Amino acid sequence: MTTSPSPVISRNPSDPSDIVVQVPAPGAFATADTVERARAAQPEWLSGGASARSTALAAVAAAIEAAAEELAALAVREVGKPLTEARAEVARTAAIWRYYAQAPYEPVGSVHETAAGAGLLMTRRRPHGVAGLITPWNFPFAIPSWKAAPALAVGNAVVLKPAPEATACAQRLAEIVQRELPPGVFTVLPGGAAEGGALVAAADVVSFTGSTVVGQAVVRAATARGVPVQAEMGGLNAAIVLPDACIEQAAAHLAAAIAGYAGQKCTATSRVIAVGVALEPLREALSEALRAVPVGDPADPATVCGPLISEHARDQVCDAWHGTPVLTGGTLPDRAGWYATPTLVEKVSEGHRLLREEVFGPVAALLPADDLAHAVRLTNAVPYGLVTSVHTTDLDAALTGLDRLDTGMIRVNAPSTGVDFHLPFGGAKASSHGPREQGRAALEFYTAGRTYTLSPAKTT
Template identity: 65%
Template sequence: MTVISRNPADPADLVITVDTPGADGTRAAVERARAAQGAWYASGAAARSAALTRAADAVEAHADELTALAVREVGKPAGEARGEVARTAAILRYYAQAPYAPAGAVHDTAAGPGLLLTRRRPYGVAGLITPWNFPLAIPVWKAAPALAAGNTAVLKPAPEATACALRLAELLGLPEGVLTVVPGGAEEGAALVDTADVVSFTGSTAVGRAVIAATAARGIPAQAELGGLNAALVLPDADIEQAADHLAAAIAGYAGQKCTATSLVIAVGAAYEPLREALAKRLAAEVCGPVIGEAALDRLTTAVDTARAGGASVLTGGHRSDGPGWSFAPALLAEVPAGHPLLGEEFFGPLAVLLPAADLDEAIAIANSSRHSLAASVHTRALDTALAAADRLAAGMIRINAPSTGVDFHLPFGGTGSASYGEREQGTAALEFYTASRTVSLLPPA
């Protein structure tokens, strides 16, 4: 088979065409990675740290090239693409220090002389399956901690981000077999899940559930980041104009193609009417780039059309726009009928539903009803309200007076319910995920 990646802003622009290795080729790549893992781990902390530092240097040295490639292949706005390249280098530098971190602890024995040690050791080969929306940062925030801990990695990127993944791996300049990119689709992904020693997945809920089932059957560790249906709560005392700015950024930034994008806007009490007007006006002025493909555009327009047919009000947007390629006008809907998919599913585009709530209790109940609660935002001037909401919201990440989007790579990343499975990504939590703890009893001869 062949992977074909096109520019979403100009579908006639063919970015890359590459043959896929199939299941056998993927398994062979895993075996090469397994053969390289022993030497990579044995090279020691200094060598792994230096390799990741050199990789960060290479990303920074080719920042303009990588920015342009991300803009071209996945339609990312230039400013966001530059930010992603900088973040990619920063993640590499952060995990370049990880090989020097303690890999265990020493404990006293229950009785008598000796030592009890806990030691963390790499699993072997990390199988990484990544999406297209962050074609540089997500592969690195999975690969860097895995490599720092002494694993090797095989990366299967989304077909739409193949060129970014291949060029990134080339620039990182790691030893043969330490990081391998396997282009492809479902066949390659399934083969990777069936042969790797630890698996990290980011993508759709349906595919993620299949990954979870397959890894559970094999008894290997897995983490899966799936869909996000994220809520923003706006209280009556909030700065409505500022909240509208934050919400518009979280709804329409990168055409809403972020798992932390806001999909449900919950206006509490008297905040509803002014927020309705301010947010619709702000979104109508939003200049939005293309969504990733024609199927994504069709899914968004169909969702708006069916909601409208069911009695929803389209406050702004919701149609194919005059922008480049597969562009969609950012949409805000109200009075969406109960049971409509917009209230329970992620559509991964610049589309949000405005909902009323009588008070904070109702707003939190609505937000917590989402099965895919990854991120949430709360907009209020009252510290006690902010703290109460942060304590009661089920989301894995909560941001106060800020957009729901935005991730700190040195802190744990993940959601609740169907949004995430397994241990958290990023920060020191990732180092724990890619290693197994072993207990060693060191006792003197009898």
């Protein structure tokens, strides 16, 4: 006897009794069929030419802008994103589609002289076919877009498997995109592990963003098939504050990077490394800044720290601060929903979870360092290497630190959070696998290089 897959249920994290969407999971066989339909639609999408693809992507950007308030409200309801940040994400999503709308006109190769004799040598980049995209819930519009838009721009078809917690956002994005594209070129596939695994098993190129454990499994499965794969996984990001830094500004940046969207970003700051005499003033300033972070209903434009995505996520945050001296926070607000206060702890023992794992919540550890070299060693002493922020007025010190950090992205006098979609995005060590996302790097990932030799049919 066969059983139907469990339904996909998405709840409002600020009001768990509110079911945003409930849909059946299609299962592995339906996933494979969806990929085949996308594969059948892809050649026509490619052959339509640069103008057709550019026009379609630009139209998607305009449609997203027209629906901006509706989309922001949906992100608030489904994933608990504070309204101000949700609006910013939707604006960035439109900008991503508009940026990649110009990509179909980019050069796709080069022409070379032969080493000897008549003819031409050419290089050309061509789409893989069907891009299988697996995306998380925390940026329900931006991350699917910065994967899908470049894949579509260069002529691939796309099948998107969103996180179950962001199903409604993905379905609404699909409604917008599908109005501008031929049938079958962009498809959203709700579901969980079964659908994700089936997509990796069938797609021609795979892009994943999510947890380290799942990402590593995706990499192994795609690599075994010999298809290109990139995976953006965990972060355990540090902020280094040198004694000469503007402590008040650094504290404001750190509070935003720790508590914004309840710390539910792979670029959030989870370790604060204070160098030398910066420790005492930073401890006081950062504690004060975190206490001032507005916590509450994500629909309130003033809210910065809304709910965690689930009860399990909130429990993981509580477990992370348990048994450590709490400088500020460490409590659960008395309200419906899965909330936790922004929390700063200190005197964290070596091997503590906060120094080994990504907690994905509004909690950070304050660590002392004797000097910059010590701070760099502490920063590098974790399995991850996504982003580091360095706070200093000394350019020489900043440049020295930059050269020694094992992280893919380094931000000086800025929060660790924040992404420039026209630049490569990715980390080192366990944070990332494969080529970078975003910018021109994405256009290369979603294409394969070919070399052509064109010789005359007849020689004289």
